Amino acid sequence: MYQTLLTELQDGTLVITVNRPDKMNALNKDVIEELGQAMDAAIANADVKTILLTGAGEKAFVAGADISEFTSLDANGGAALAQKGQDHVFDKIENCPKPVIAAVNGFSLGGGCELAMACHFRVASENAKFGQPEVNLGLIPGYGGTQRLTQLIGKGKTMELMMTGDMISATEAKERGLVNHVFPLADLLAEAKKIAQKIQTKAPLAIAEVIACVNEAAKSNPAGFSNEIARFGKLFATLDMKEGVNAFLEKRKAIFKGE
Ligand code: COA
Secondary structure: OOOOEEEEEEOOEEEEEEOOHHHOOOEOHHHHHHHHHHHHHHHHOOOOOEEEEEEOOOOEEEOOEOHHHOOOOOHHHHHHHHHHHHHHHHHHHHOOOOOEEEEEOOEEEOHHHHHHHHOOEEEEEOOOEEEOHHHHHOOOOOOOHHHHHHHHHOHHHHHHHHHHOOEEEHHHHHHOOOOOEEEOHHHHHHHHHHHHHHHHOOOHHHHHHHHHHHHHHHOOOOHHHHHHHHHHHHHOOOHHHHHHHHHHHOOOOOOOOOO
């Protein structure tokens, strides 16, 4: 039914798997479109009680937005990309009345880290790595990362990760509160399903209110999300962004000039 996703519903738990393993499950236009559709379908389907989000293969959860789609975008196009993603996928996941758990099975970078953070909570495999490396492309996160990472791990470490582009291990992510549990890769989905099954024994209406209330508590500045989109878009008009994206695609180091 989907070109870029696999879905499997078992015992009330829907597993949605982003399925582009040869491209590290990067979020291209089709994945964004289909993730939004899959979330709409999951919310509407009474048989779906809980949702797990994961990536295909053993290397990546999602290694970010698809950088190859950035080359054709100007400032308006960059802002539109971020707006579409936030509206169609990230906010939909965050506000889903059914629990959405990220089972992070490898690289969770850029838009991938943002996707995991839009979920209600995260569990990870031992090989998982988290980061917001957009600065290497002359960009910033555009799918709510500046807001949600600050909420989850605090200002100082968020600043460092977004300025250096460094990755942190699953263990460090757990220490910092970015993920709740770390499991061996082979056990990740089964362990995540156990948590989902436990939640399914609780009152669904109460669970939906927990989600709404905790989301309200975490969102100190809703305008931060739209400001991020505007700033993300603006950077698409810079030479540094073109250099960063070309350098990634040409597999070389970028040379930035602040232009
Ligand atoms: N967008 C588009 N393609 C991507 C991608 C992305 N975000 N991440 C990985 N890919 C592609 C690579 O271009 C490569 O394609 P190719 O085989 O056609 O050359 C393929 O996925 C495998 O990636 P590769 O870089 O060869 O694997 P690796 O194990 O050496 O490195 C990563 C893995 C995740 C560290 C590296 O791919 C990476 O840094 N990706 C970009 C992360 C990023 O900047 N994300 C933020 C985007 S806003």
